[in-house]
Amino acid sequence: MSHQLTAPHPKFAVVGHPNKGKSSIVASLAQDDTVQISDTPGTTIKSRSFPLRMDGEIIYELFDTPGFQRARSVLAWLEKHDVPAHKRAEAVEAFINTHRENERFSDEIELLTPIMEGAGIIYVVDGSKPYGEEYEAEMEILRWTGQPSMALINHIGENDYSQEWRRALEQYFRIVREYDPMETDPQQQVLLLESMAQLDESWRVPLKHSIVLFEGRRDQKLEQSAKTIAHLVQSMLSHLEQFRFSGEDVEDTDRQKLLKNYQQHLRALEQKSQKFIEQLWSHQHLQKEQESLLFEGVDLFSKESASIFGLSRQEMVVTGVTGGAVTGAGIDLLFAGHTLLLGGAIGAVVGGVGAYFGFDELSGIKVLGKTLGKRYLEMGPMENRNFPYILLGRSLYHLHKVAARSHAKRGAVTLTMDETFKEKWLDDQSRKSLEKFHKRFRSGDEISSGEIQAYEALVLACLKKIV
Ligand SMILES: Nc1nc2c(ncn2[C@@H]2O[C@H](COP(=O)(O)OP(=O)(O)OP(=O)(O)O)[C@@H](O)[C@H]2O)c(=O)[nH]1
Ligand SMILES: [Mg+2]
Incomplete structure (x- = not known):
């Protein structure tokens, strides 16, 4: 009936x-x-x-x-x-x-x-x-x-x-x-x-159906996460930050202000992307508690971040990404064989390493509109070759933590990681494939939707290695 x-x-x-x-x-x-x-x-x-x-x-x-x-x-x-x-x-x-x-x-x-x-x-x-x-x-x-x-x-x-x-x-x-x-x-x-x-006999069909939906939804969440991360990398690398200055000459303080705004913009993009992914995986609570799941004290532009997530010098050479602003890459992974607590112990472990993102290493600064009354400083697109790998590493690490976090967990998030994280998702082959896109993103050229889709597929493949 x-x-x-x-x-x-x-x-x-x-x-x-x-x-x-x-x-x-x-x-x-x-x-x-x-x-x-x-x-x-x-x-x-x-x-x-x-x-x-x-x-x-x-x-x-x-x-x-x-x-x-x-x-x-x-x-x-x-x-x-x-x-x-x-x-x-x-x-x-x-x-x-x-x-x-x-x-x-x-x-x-x-x-x-x-x-x-x-x-x-x-x-x-x-x-x-x-x-x-x-x-x-x-x-x-x-x-x-x-x-x-x-x-x-x-x-x-x-x-x-x-x-x-x-x-x-x-x-x-x-x-x-x-x-x-x-x-x-x-x-x-x-x-x-x-x-x-x-x-119960009558529950068999709906619950079998729920298993199919459940598995399908997990795939959807992974795809959506890959899309989000791919979009994040693209928009960060291509971002142009402008700053209008008033005086005759460009002052050092103007440059510093521009750099600050540029970095702030990129940090905000990363945070927005992380919140979106937390929501996607039904971890709204992390937001409500104002509890930032990750990177407490490990800033996007810090040497800690570069040393944990970035490519080593050797990897840069193998991938053929030398040249340009590579200073941030000059740090080989310094920790080996032990577990790190993000936010606390890292500083101590990598302390003393000099090379990390500095002013000029992100992007050069152009002066725009010289002949007109309005004059702008412009920064971007991202020139640092290691930056997309650092960003991808951070994003995948965040996703991996969110996806593996039980909805029954309460209280502080303890984040531990080991030096094998990068090895899990990044190998020579995927690095080479990714690099082609990163080059395009930082060219400042128009990126077609086909290219973006191909990049999303690459990110999805990396992401599936860690969840
Ligand atoms: N380590 C660990 N802790 C658990 C596990 N299951 C529950 N807990 C902890 O045990 C405590 C009680 O868990 P609840 O889920 O609140 O238990 P409950 O049966 O609903 O308790 P009442 O509502 O008080 O009857 C909490 O501190 C949980 O975090 C588990 O599998 N492993
Ligand atoms: Mg209860």
């Missing part, structure tokens, strides 16, 4: 004991970084729905719920009613109706309500803590609801009690899986969606 077509989308209530990672799992599955997560038990006090939308359509809906507080009392109430198995769900309904106004059971009412309204159950436990009988009342109550259910073992701490958990959970749940909400491996997500699809 046609009502099949309008069947409601699958819904899942993520339930369990307080502080076991329920909200973290919701954040990871709904790819939503606004879910409230903290190490204080009882953080979630209201059930909240997180629909996963793709192209305006709700694919599935997850309910974040408070943890059980009085499971034993609830179960005692239910058991007092001593109903046959086919009436147990009605007893749960009766419990909700009877205690709706009762503060004592507000957490249980909150978590049972979406289940009784048709949500499947995802029961979450912490496999790093031993199993205990106190969980049995919770699992028993869930059984009384009669709704399809599965269990997820999360690991918050180091210890591993998953074997005993598995044995206990399998008594109550047909499907028991491990899941790590801090992990962004798309394969893990797909495997879980496949398990969820097994819970």
